[in-house]
Amino acid sequence: MRTHTYDQEAAMFIQMIQGPCSKQDEARQMINTWHQELAPGATGWLGGTHGFTDDGQLIGVIRFDSREAAMANSDRPEQGEWAARLMALMDGPVEFHDCDDVTLLMDGGSDDAGFVQIIRGRVDDPSRLKAMMADTTTLHEMRPDILGGTLAIEDDGSFVETIAFTSEAAAREGEKIEPPPEVRSELAYAMQSATFYDLHQPWFESRA
Incomplete structure (x- = not known):
């Protein structure tokens, strides 16, 4: 797999989609078709992280500049046709979230990741959450298993963290490490209403 870290991307806008999907092979092929056929004409597209949760949710976190x-991209006729085909494979309503406010954790992520967690929550002070993401010295020393991440915040304080x-295996071992009190306090604030989605077999797309 080609190494790609997101700190190579100067600006970022994130779209996130999530919905129930039991036709997982077909949905993955449909997403791969987008990468092969539509990505070359998508100006500003940077890449995406995709996967299925244990309860059959398809999640995609797509990056644009x-x-x-x-x-x-959404206005392209071919995009609309492709989206209709993808929606036909879904088992129910699909959520869409658009986020201009994006913060990178360390290298922002990597296409070499073997495991990805998507965290969805809401905070009343987004600046506090972003400050925690920016202070990575302790985290990098404490959790070498973390390659990086992205934090996308909507206007109401809802966030999607990838x-x-x-x-x-390394992530589960890392979870056993007790963080310092000040870090523990900030984590408790950020994750008080959060839901975690595990992507055991994530796949990635990035512009060459």
């Missing part, structure tokens, strides 16, 4: 680029790990 701006909202304008993402909206221009964390890339070297492997699930």
Whole structure:
């Protein structure tokens, strides 16, 4: 797999989709078809992280260099046709989230990750959450299993955090490490209403 870290991307806008999908092979092929056929014409598209949760949710976190680029992609007729085909494979309603406010954790993530966690929650002070993401010295020393991540925040304080790990085994071992009191306090604040989604077999796409 080609190594790709997201700190190579100067600006970022994130679209996140999530919905129930039992036709997982077909959905993955449909997403791969987008990469092969539509990605070359998608100006500003940077890449994406995809996977299925244990309860059959398809989650995709797609990166563009701006909202304008993402909206221009959505307006393409071929994008609309492809999206209709993907939606036909879903088992129920699909959520869409658009986020201009994106913060990178360390290298922002890596296409070499063996395990990814998607964390969804809401905070009343996004600046506090972003400050925690920016202070990575302790985290890097404490959790070498974390390759990086992205934090995407909506206007109401809802957030989608995507964390890339070297492997699930390493992530589970890392979870046993007790963080310092000040870090523990900030984590408790950020994760008080959070839901975690594990992508055991994530796959990635990035612009060459």
